[in-house]
Amino acid sequence: MKINIKDLSKIEFWTASIMYGFAIMMIISNGSTNHISxxxxxxxxxxxxxxxxxxxxPGLFKYxxxxxxxLLLNFCCLPPLYQKKNTGINLSILFGVYLFSGLVLSIAQTYSQAYxxxxxxxxxxxxxxxxxxGFTYAGWVVVLTAIYVALKKLIIYLMESKEEESNQKMKLEIAFASxxxxxxxxxxxxxxxxFRVILAWTLVVGSCTFLTIYGIYYLIPNTIAQGKKFRNYLGKNMLLALIFCIPLGLIAAAITGDGEMFPIVNIFHxxxxxxxSTPLAWYIYKTRNATEEQIFALKKELGKSDANLGFLKSQINPHFLFNALNTLYGTALQEKAERTGEGIQKLGDMMRFMLHENMQDKISxxxxxxxxxxxxxLQKLRTSTTVDINIKTEIEEQLMDLKISPMxxxxxxxxxxxxxxxxxxxxxIKVTLQTKANMLYFDVNNSIHLKADGDPEKVNSGIGLENVKQRLSLLYPKKHELIIRESAKEFFVHLTLNLD
Structure with missing residues (x-):
């Protein structure tokens, strides 16, 4: 899964800008009372x-x-440092940001904490x-921003890696939670x-992360396997949450030495x-399960399409060989051996094409x-002795290296x-072929002569065209236009094909 770095950068920029604007608004709103008393x-x-x-x-300068x-560290300085690009310049920028922010924060504090x-x-x-x-505070800002950028790079790496799917997803969820x-x-x-707010935040987020992942990979699958619904999962998860209350409360109280932290942390927990946590785990599991079912269905349909495509190719090849042999037979019955030799040479070229290039997905x-x-x-050899047969071709010489599916x-x-x-x-019969850029334009116009009732070709009429229609829909979906027109005396085919 590829990540659009530009979109992510936009989200980061606007999130940081909104938080900055909110902080300035808080300074102004709080100041409406502070400037009075x-x-x-x-x-x-x-x-x-x-x-x-x-x-x-001081507040304005601080924020x-x-x-x-x-913005400078996240977008300009730290990413190239992690990639080991322009290390000297970016380390200088990093140190400059630390010194300047430390100086500004220190001066601001001399006024805001003048007491x-x-x-x-x-x-x-x-x-x-x-x-x-002030400089300690600036140092923490640099360190925390560096850790944030590292976590962001880790998430992008996990989303784009080709590791085993289940392990990758779990690591990705842990990285997002972190x-x-x-x-x-x-x-x-x-x-x-x-500090007590930071401790409570850490304990609550940690417990939510654990129970969310436990729910996605164990609790919800078992609940659904037993034929039970969301209510059953909700009850089990809240029971686990109640059990977690004891260690969470004890840890908070022990670290801070404040007994009031026990109920406070557990209420937020x-x-x-x-x-x-509970609805999020259920939503992730159901969404992921639906996506996996869609992927399975698409793979199944793709397998059918591949099998069908192979079958269609196998239908086409013997048909062409049969026609070519008939042509050679008719030529041999006519008079000159040179024409027969010419026909055999062309048939050899056609057979080599079918044995080697016809099996490729794309050819020149x-x-x-x-x-x-x-x-x-070959067909001209068969009909060359008949005066009333006019075969005309206008096939443009190809100078570009375009590729097409064979046959x-x-x-x-x-x-x-x-x-x-x-x-x-x-x-x-008139055959016209030309290309413009990546577009191929192909026209075939011919007279129509009805076959006798006993002719086997009359029974098989239309099989080749139906096959090629199916192949076009499989190989060039939404990239081709096929127009077929038929009158009492003429048949016309126009094919436009995007070879990009």
Whole structure:
């Protein structure tokens, strides 16, 4: 499965832009109250507060530098670094982004956290602490963006790899879940939330990932195999979710040392399992199962088409040999041995074509036209002594290396000679072939002479044309146009074929 990198880049750009716009809107909406009253931290430190210089501008610069740093790292710097292209230049850009973003974040924090300056005996010590925080924050942004790009490349690799299908799908789902979890971490770090939020996010996403994959590959298949429906799966999955509550709550409480984390994590865990994980696993399984059934049906139909195509080819080859031998027999009964030798030579060329090139999927159009010309020349040998038979060909010389499926054109010409030639009545056949770019235009026009009731050709009339119609529909679907017209005295075929 190929990934459209341009579409993915557009999604990333607009997602990042929407998040950036949302952050700016939050600064403005929160500032509508902050500019009226001084924040508690500034009041406690007895430091004057300005809405513009201590809140709005620092926040604007902070989110702007994070937004543009992400765009530069994600689209311009990190991808070529992973591909080991222009390593020196891109490492310089990476280091420059880190220094510049660290500097901007540090300066912004000296204003937004001005209340911390009074806690230190010396101003230099306070600035050192704030700048250390700013550059550490910038370092985390670079590291987290690098991990995000690596996860994105891993997902693309898994989607395009030719590994065993079941293993590939499971790895892909784990990679998607990891990317989703990590994207959340990136957002939480940017907006500087409490560690307990990050821990709860990690535990809930991890449990959802496990139960979703367990549901797709074990729980749902067993439920369906037992003839049961979604309600049964929902009950089993929610029972597992309840069992998970104990270890999740204990882990959250033990790491934070806060007993209130036990119910908080479990509430979000149960809501996520009920609203997201359970229906998502069911949807993925049903959609994938339906797709696999469609693929199986298409493969089955394709197998039938291949078998049918092979059968049609086997029908055509003996028919041409039979006609050619009849032609040679008629020539031998006439007079000169040279004409018989010429006919045998052309028959040899035709037999070599059928034994070697006729079995290929595509051959050169030049070779197919050679076969066509040999057939017409053999028929001319048979009819050359009859004055009232006019056979005309306008077959354009081919200069382009076009390819065509073999034996598509000859049935129309064969049909023309079968039904258009009479040794007792005036007859005519005209064959025209020309190409423009990748388009082939082929016309056959012939007179019509009814066969006697006892003639076997009358019984087999139309078999060759029906075969070629089926082959065209199989080999050139929506790439050909076949027009057949018939009157009391004439038969006309026009074929337009896209050889691209």
């Amino acid at each position: 001084t924040p508690y931290n500034f009041q406690e430190a007895k430091v004057s507060f300005s809405y513009l210089s201590n809140y709005f501008l 702007s530098i994070l937004y543009f740093s992400f 911390t300056l009074v806690k230190y005996d010396e101003l230099d010590e306070a600035y050192n602490y704030i700048f250390f925080q 990317a989703f979890w990590f994207l959340g971490i990136l957002v939480w770090v940017v907006i500087a939330v409490d 149960l809501i996520a399992q009920l609203m997201i 159009l030049v070779r197919d036209i050679d076969y066509l010309n040999n057939y017409i020349e 598509l054109l000859i049935p129309f010409v064969e049909n023309a000679f079968k039904h258009g030639i009479s040794l007792q009545s005036p007859s005519h």
